[in-house]
Amino acid sequence: MARLKPSAVREILKVAERPDILSFAGGLPAPELFPMEAIAQAHAEVLADEGRAALQYSTTEGYAPLREWIRGHMAQRGIRATSEQVLITNGSQQGIDLVAKAMLDPGDIVVVENPSYLAALQNFAGYEADIRVVGSDDEGMCVDELEELVTERRLKLIYLVPNFSNPKGTTLSVERRHALVRFAQTHGVLILEDNPYGELRFRGTHLPPLASLDEAGVVVHLGTFSKTLAPGLRIGWAVGPKELIRSLTIIKQAADLHTATLAQRATYRLLQRFDYEGHLSQLRLHYGARCQAMLNSLTAHMPKDMRWTHPDGGMFLWAELPRGLSGDELFPRALEQRVAFVPGTSFFAANPQPQFIRLNYSNRPPEIIDEGMRRLGAVLAAK
Numbered sequence: 001m002a003r004l005k006p007s008a009v010r011e012i013l014k015v016a017e018r019p020d021i022l023s024f025a026g027g028l029p030a031p032e033l034f035p036m037e038a039i040a041q042a043h044a045e046v047l048a049d050e051g052r053a054a055l056q057y058s059t060t061e062g063y064a065p066l067r068e069w070i071r072g073h074m075a076q077r078g079i080r081a082t083s084e085q086v087l088i089t090n091g092s093q094q095g096i097d098l099v100a101k102a103m104l105d106p107g108d109i110v111v112v113e114n115p116s117y118l119a120a121l122q123n124f125a126g127y128e129a130d131i132r133v134v135g136s137d138d139e140g141m142c143v144d145e146l147e148e149l150v151t152e153r154r155l156k157l158i159y160l161v162p163n164f165s166n167p168k169g170t171t172l173s174v175e176r177r178h179a180l181v182r183f184a185q186t187h188g189v190l191i192l193e194d195n196p197y198g199e200l201r202f203r204g205t206h207l208p209p210l211a212s213l214d215e216a217g218v219v220v221h222l223g224t225f226s227k228t229l230a231p232g233l234r235i236g237w238a239v240g241p242k243e244l245i246r247s248l249t250i251i252k253q254a255a256d257l258h259t260a261t262l263a264q265r266a267t268y269r270l271l272q273r274f275d276y277e278g279h280l281s282q283l284r285l286h287y288g289a290r291c292q293a294m295l296n297s298l299t300a301h302m303p304k305d306m307r308w309t310h311p312d313g314g315m316f317l318w319a320e321l322p323r324g325l326s327g328d329e330l331f332p333r334a335l336e337q338r339v340a341f342v343p344g345t346s347f348f349a350a351n352p353q354p355q356f357i358r359l360n361y362s363n364r365p366p367e368i369i370d371e372g373m374r375r376l377g378a379v380l381a382a383k
Contacts, residue, residue, distance in 0.1 A: 004204040012342055015335065022372040023340040024026040027166060027315060028363040032217050033286060034230045035270070035279055042270035046262065054262045058279065060253045062088025063264040069271055070237050071222070077198075078212030079221060081239050087248055088259045092196050092236040095222040096120050097353060098248040098255075099157070099192050099238070100127050108156040111149060115318075115347035115356070117166045120159055129157075131349045138309070139171030140165065143179045150187055158184065158191045163198040164314025167347045167358040171312060174207055181210055184218040190244075191219045196227050199280050201313035203286030217241035225267060227315070228280060228301075233263050274289065287315065293366035294373065301370075301377030308359075318344070322380070326354040329377065339375040 031073040044056045058362065061067065073083060089095045096119070104110065108126035114133035124131055134145035141160050147153055158180070172180070184191045193210045209259050211221035218239035225233055238248060252258070291311055298308055298319070303309040309312035321327065327343030334340060344356030361369060 001126075004122065012331075012340065015340070017167045021335065021338045022364070022368060022375065024359045024361070024364065024369075024372055025340045025342045026363065027360055028285065029227050029231065029315070030290075030362055035274065038270050038274045039230065039233075041277050042266040042273070043262065043319075046265045046269050050265065053217050056261060056267045058258050058264070059250050060258045062086070062223050062259060063261070063268060066235075066264050066268040066271075067237075069268060070239070074223075074239055077206070078208055079239060080212075082242070085242050085245050088264060089222075089236040089238055090234045090256065090259050091226050091231070091254070092194060092222040092224040092238075093119060093222070093253075094255075095236055095238040095248075096123050096159075096192065096194065098222055098251050099190075100124055100129070100299075101251050102244065102247045103190060103291050105154075106242045109149065110156045110157045110159060111146065111155070111278050112349055113165070114351065115167055115344060115353075116349060118158070118346050119163055120194065121347075121349050124159070128192070133348075133350045136165075136168065136170065138170055139177060140170050141180070142343040143176045143183065144181050146180075155187065155189055158189055158231065159194065160191075161194045161197070161248070163195055163207070164200065164311050164316070166314075167313030167316055167342070167344065168198070168318040169309045169314050169316045169319075171207065177208065177210055178213060178323065181213045181219065182207070185214075185216045189218065191204075193219055195222060196224050197314035199228050200284060200287055200315065202284040202291065202310040211239060211322055217244075220244065222358050228276075229267070229270070233267055235259065235263055236373050265324045284313070287313075290361045290364065290366060290369060291317070293369045294361040297373035299328055299369045300371045303377075303380055306380070315360055317357060317359050318354060318362065319357050321355045323355075325380070327357040328354055330357070333382075335375060335378050337379050339372050339379070341376070 067083045070086050071083045098164050100123050104127040108129055109132055110129040111132050112126045113136040126296045134252040135142040211219040222238055225238035303322050309317045311317055331343050345352040
């Protein structure tokens, strides 16, 4: 426990989510786009038609019809699996925890791109992993740097968010996807493919999941409805090799017995009667407009020597401040102007770089985004 540190994002949100502050700090989907009526109707129908079963204990693996739906949905993305290879989890975050618990002994090496998803770094630290980093650029993880770690002891796990990564918003290129899977197959290393944002592509074409390229059982693919339906449902899933999914199931039994039965059944009922693909299209439309609004506002209000990523999907972009400025030092000054972001240092597992900040665009409409970037630009202008 001495190795664990509180999430910088969660600590910032305690301050940044005040009503008077325009916050671009949280990784929050837009609540006005939650399919509220459909979710309410699905719960009402489940309680009316199968209420006793929905309120009873259930299997750890998850509600069988929902697992089968997910299997079919994954098949449409090129991931070949049986329903026995699908485990329902409490969000994809639990999938990270279960895989880490199954795979890692103290001192085992986990490789992440630098910067990486903060909550995954927290998790790996909790299992006393030796976290090593490789670089990242506009094409995602620098896969060629992995060869330098082959001679290291007990290289067990490679973790990444290949689509619209958190915090950068960048996407792993097709060439690097193939190279990464080849590397894992050659060296017997497990890849943990965390894909919470993959359905939110609003530019370009979908790229093949790493799991769809895997012929040797070296990839565990995590998905979730948190970014597409609602995070409060806490419905995620892990798809992977049958033996490993069985191990994750046993670990989950000891952790929480099973994911909430009512939420699982209601989610399945919703997916049966709800135009999920149409809903995804609306999310992509809105998030694409909000991303473009932020890009336009950054161009209009920020110093000419500031740079940022240009995501093709997801919920975040990553900005590099002008030379000599630190996100940590800028944050309290931004709060004085009632605008918030996340300083980038916490996302680095090694060699933290203070000149970066993360901005979330999914949670605010375009006019609010422009006002927030105007305020942030004013803070930078006053440096």
